[in-house]
Amino acid sequence: xxxxxxxxxxxxxxxxxxxxxxxxxxxxxxxxxxxxxxxxxxxxxxxxxxxxxxxxxxxxxxxxxxxxxxxxxxxxxxxxxxxxxxxxxxxxxxxxxxxxxxxxxxxxxxxxxxxxxxxxxxxxxxxxxxxxxxxxxxxxxxxxxxxxxxxxxxxxxxxxxxxxxxxxxxxxxxxxxxxxxxxxxxxxxxxxxxxxxxxxxxxxxxxxxxxxxxxxxxxxxxxxxxxxxxxxxxxxxxxxxxxxxxxxxxxxxxxxxxxxxxxxxxxxxxxxxxxxxxxxxxxxxxxxxxxxxxxxxxxxxxxxxxxxxxxxxxxxxxxxxxxxxxxxxxxxxxxxxxxxxxxxxxxxxxxxxxxxxxxxxxxxxxxxxxxxxxxxxxxxxxxxxxxxxxxxxxxxxxxxxxxxxxxxxxxxxxxxxxxxxxxxxxxxxxxxxxxxxxxxxxxxxxxxxxxxxxxxxxxxxxxxxxxxxxxxxxxxxxxxxxxxxxxxxxxxxxxxxxxxxxxxxxxxxxxxxxxxxxxxxxxxxxxxxxxxxxxxxxxxxxxxxxxxxxxxxxxxxxxxxxxxxxxxxxxxxxxxxxxxxxxxxxxxxxxxxxxxxxxxxxxxxxxxxxxxxxxxxxxxxxxxxxxxxxxxxxxxxxxxxxxxxxxxxxxxxxxxxxxxxxxxxxxxxxxxxxxxxxxxxxxxxxxxxxxxxxxxxxxxxxxxxxxxxxxxxxxxxxxxxxxxxxxxxxxxxxxxxxxxxxxxxxxxxxxxxxxxxxxxxxxxxxxxxxxxxxxxxxxxxxxxxxxxxxxxxxxxxxxxxxxxxxxxxxxxxxxxxxxxxxxxxxxxxxxxxxxxxxxxxxxxxxxxxxxxxxxxxxxxxxxxxxxxxxxxxxxxxxxxxxxxxxxxxxxxxxxx
Numbered sequence: 001x002x003x004x005x006x007x008x009x010x011x012x013x014x015x016x017x018x019x020x021x022x023x024x025x026x027x028x029x030x031x032x033x034x035x036x037x038x039x040x041x042x043x044x045x046x047x048x049x050x051x052x053x054x055x056x057x058x059x060x061x062x063x064x065x066x067x068x069x070x071x072x073x074x075x076x077x078x079x080x081x082x083x084x085x086x087x088x089x090x091x092x093x094x095x096x097x098x099x100x101x102x103x104x105x106x107x108x109x110x111x112x113x114x115x116x117x118x119x120x121x122x123x124x125x126x127x128x129x130x131x132x133x134x135x136x137x138x139x140x141x142x143x144x145x146x147x148x149x150x151x152x153x154x155x156x157x158x159x160x161x162x163x164x165x166x167x168x169x170x171x172x173x174x175x176x177x178x179x180x181x182x183x184x185x186x187x188x189x190x191x192x193x194x195x196x197x198x199x200x201x202x203x204x205x206x207x208x209x210x211x212x213x214x215x216x217x218x219x220x221x222x223x224x225x226x227x228x229x230x231x232x233x234x235x236x237x238x239x240x241x242x243x244x245x246x247x248x249x250x251x252x253x254x255x256x257x258x259x260x261x262x263x264x265x266x267x268x269x270x271x272x273x274x275x276x277x278x279x280x281x282x283x284x285x286x287x288x289x290x291x292x293x294x295x296x297x298x299x300x301x302x303x304x305x306x307x308x309x310x311x312x313x314x315x316x317x318x319x320x321x322x323x324x325x326x327x328x329x330x331x332x333x334x335x336x337x338x339x340x341x342x343x344x345x346x347x348x349x350x351x352x353x354x355x356x357x358x359x360x361x362x363x364x365x366x367x368x369x370x371x372x373x374x375x376x377x378x379x380x381x382x383x384x385x386x387x388x389x390x391x392x393x394x395x396x397x398x399x400x401x402x403x404x405x406x407x408x409x410x411x412x413x414x415x416x417x418x419x420x421x422x423x424x425x426x427x428x429x430x431x432x433x434x435x436x437x438x439x440x441x442x443x444x445x446x447x448x449x450x451x452x453x454x455x456x457x458x459x460x461x462x463x464x465x466x467x468x469x470x471x472x473x474x475x476x477x478x479x480x481x482x483x484x485x486x487x488x489x490x491x492x493x494x495x496x497x498x499x500x501x502x503x504x505x506x507x508x509x510x511x512x513x514x515x516x517x518x519x520x521x522x523x524x525x526x527x528x529x530x531x532x533x534x535x536x537x538x539x540x541x542x543x544x545x546x547x548x549x550x551x552x553x554x555x556x557x558x559x560x561x562x563x564x565x566x567x568x569x570x571x572x573x574x575x576x577x578x579x580x581x582x583x584x585x586x587x588x589x590x591x592x593x594x595x596x597x598x599x600x601x602x603x604x605x606x607x608x609x610x611x612x613x614x615x616x617x618x619x620x621x622x623x624x625x626x627x628x629x630x631x632x633x634x635x636x637x638x639x640x641x642x643x644x645x646x647x648x649x650x651x652x653x654x655x656x657x658x659x660x661x662x663x664x665x666x667x668x669x670x671x672x673x674x675x676x677x678x679x680x681x682x683x684x685x686x687x688x689x690x691x692x693x694x695x696x697x698x699x700x701x702x703x704x705x706x707x708x709x710x711x712x713x714x715x716x717x718x719x720x721x722x723x724x725x726x727x728x729x730x731x732x733x734x735x736x737x738x739x740x741x742x743x744x745x746x747x748x749x750x751x752x753x754x755x756x757x758x759x760x761x762x763x764x765x766x767x768x769x770x771x772x773x774x775x776x777x778x779x780x781x782x783x784x785x786x787x788x789x790x791x792x793x794x795x796x797x798x799x800x801x802x803x804x805x806x807x808x809x810x811x812x813x814x815x816x817x818x819x820x821x822x823x824x825x826x827x828x829x830x831x832x833x834x835x836x837x838x839x840x841x842x843x844x845x846x847x848x849x850x851x852x853x854x855x856x857x858x859x860x861x862x863x864x865x866x867x868x869x870x871x872x873x874x875x876x877x878x879x880x881x882x883x884x885x886x887x888x889x890x891x892x893x894x895x896x
Contacts, residue, residue: 072251132223149190152200153188154186254651273298303716331382352786383686383750398733403835471558481509507602510602600747655713658711680739681743
């Protein structure tokens with residue numbers, strides 16, 4: 001044992017990876033937290049004898065006299081009759097799970113947690129509840145270990161917004177603002193130190209000093225690192241136990257029911273959950289500002305930042321929707337005064353068009369009058385202004401969000417939250433083949449070779465490329481479907497259906513594409529999660545970033561491939577009569593009369609609005625059905641067990657009937673994809689911001705009700721910003737500038753009309769004839785009649801000088817548009833600091849106060865600071881004794 005210990009010490013000193021030998025498994029398994037003898041190791045074993053030392057330290061720090069209130073709940077279900085009917089293998093598995101549970105709970109007790117077991121009823125179906133709470137001494141120890149920030153000095157509440165200030169300046173009543181009771185106060189805060197306990201506000205009241213969210217963070221840190229076995233490496237953590245089915249659920253308790261008592265409690269007597277329901281999660285509050293400080297106080301910074309971003313983005317959609325609606329209304333007036341549209345509708349049989357397929361008949365351009373009028377709603381001069389407006393809108397939104405995010409991060413004590421504080425993910429530690437010294441923390445931590453991880457990432461990238469290829473194959477099949485459907489409908493005797501053949505085929509193709517999108521999304525998200533776990537990312541942040549990037553790349557191609565095809569490729573490679581290009585023997589699609597912009601608008605509305613409707617219906621109906629099934633299943637267990645229905649439920653029973661919280665990934669993904677539709681293709685559909693605004697008003701209240709009423713309370717997690725989503729949004733904003741420039745230049749009629757005005761006729765008379773080419777003589781002779789088609793070509797089918805002149809103008813427009821917008825964006829980026837000056841001053845003030853508190857403590861330590869030193873000594877003693885497996889320095893700060 002001595003030689004083995006010295007070998008480990010040498011590896012720790014030099015920081016070299018050390019492969020875990022099979023015979024070391026039992027030692028490493030229980031070696032999860034730093035011990036008093038070797039603080040640089042990844043952990044040490046907690047023995048039952050150390051529990052006495054911990055209790056002694058707890059008495060020295062001081063403990064509340066009344067019993068602890070449960071903060072966290074573990075649940076498992078067992079069916080005794082079902083267990084008797086299983087084979088020996090299944091019974092062995094049940095016995096192993098029971099042993100793991102017992103070991104896990106025993107180690108939680110050794111960690112100093114209060115463990116209280118409750119059973120719902122006796123009988124064949126039994127639900128066990130483990131109620132967990134932490135004494136005062138344990139809370140103090142882990143609050144310092146997890147670097148939690150606690151208040152030093154109270155500040156006047158700084159919550160405000162620009163709209164409230166503007167309305168106050170104008171003297172207009174602000175109907176959006178509402179006085180919400182129990183506003184959490186703001187503080188100057190710093191990382192908790194036991195030696196400075198007296199310097200923190202509220203330290204004299206042990207019952208309220210740590211908020212419920214802080215207690216939840218501490219308990220989850222203990223649960224995430226506590227081991228439950230010695231036979232295999234990595235048998236630790238509540239996540240592994242949930243994955244193995246040892247426990248059915250693990251969640252912090254809500255602070256009571258969300259509805260007010262029947263007698264009508266006054267606002268001052270409402271719980272935090274009741275306040276959130278009363279002033280935030282109700283439908284008639286749709287026009288009120290969100291109480292973000294209350295959300296943060298109850299659900300933590302990560303959830304509050306999501307709702308802050310959602311509310312911020314929805315507020316910024318108001319001007320975008322107003323301008324977009326105005327541009328659309330301008331298009332409605334221009335429909336009846338547009339000269340080319342009037343010429344086309346009154347052309348009668350002047351323009352006979354070439355057949356759309358080999359056996360299709362000739363047709364008249366005037367038959368598409370309604371279609372061209374509809375396209376003029378979106379394709380006019382106002383679209384250019386709106387595209388530039390939206391490009392600058394996206395840049396300003398992201399710049400202002402940086403300032404808002406920095407302000408919220410400071411107010412909520414997360415401005416200095418850094419990824420380097422994160423500990424290895426429990427799943428990573430369970431699978432890592434070796435350990436190595438972390439140069440930042442100085443701890444011996446699980447390690448996975450970078451070269452092996454790189455190979456896995458490359459292999460995962462190949463799978464992503466394959467899935468993207470599947471999306472492209474689906475897109476090609478939809479293109480073929482539209483072409484074949486248009487051909488079949490063009491052959492019908494019904495002239496109306498024949499004239500609208502292209503539009504009907506396009507609409508049905510959009511619906512089919514939406515179905516493919518939703519199916520492929522479900523499959524790929526599950527596949528991406530498996531790939532990301534296999535890639536062995538060390539921290540939770542890296543894991544989430546890798547998973548987010550994979551899913552977004554796929555979803556970007558999945559959702560945007562069809563609009564990109566319509567906007568930039570459809571109708572570009574058609575050929576000309578007598579020399580048409582084909583795809584798998586089917587003639588390539590061409591844009592209908594009026595251009596592809598109207599078809600792109602239709603595609604966007606079908607995908608964007610259709611997805612929003614389906615998502616909202618799912619978010620309303622699916623949780624109700626799942627909640628009903630959960631309650632029905634538990635009630636069935638009670639009836640089978642012969643237990644009478646109690647008049648009231650215990651809080652943990654009521655919370656267990658709620659749905660598990662699934663995180664924020666899907667919520668962010670939905671909003672980011674919507675942001676892409678609103679910005680990347682806004683030149684084709686000015687109404688997109690309006691539909692997004694209407695959806696988000698519903699989305700805010702849906703998500704609020706989901707968190708407050710339908711889901712179990714999530715563990716409060718710390719966050720400094722919205723993570724990798726901010727970089728994805730910035731990328732979308734830059735892509736939107738390029739996309740809208742090409743849309744206006746190559747898909748819209750804006751530049752051909754401007755060219756015609758400047759070179760031929762300023763009032764656009766004759767523009768329709770200008771855009772039509774004549775079929776080559778060979779084609780006319782073969783059919784014994786001439787016809788027209790939309791293109792800038794000579795009679796022999798070659799491109800005309802007008803085509804090349806327009807191409808040069810289009811490319812010049814793209815370059816000028818991009819440079820103007822990017823230059824303005826760069827100037828705005830330089831002029832608008834990412835962190836407001838007022839926040840920088842407060843950060844410096846907070847740092848100064850924290851430094852002063854520490855300096856005064858040090859000055860007093862030589863005279864009357866003996867009590868503080870004794871207190872610190874007891875806490876250090878507590879730290880060395882609190883060596884329960886899976887707690888302490890190895891706690892995963894990533895999830896806090």
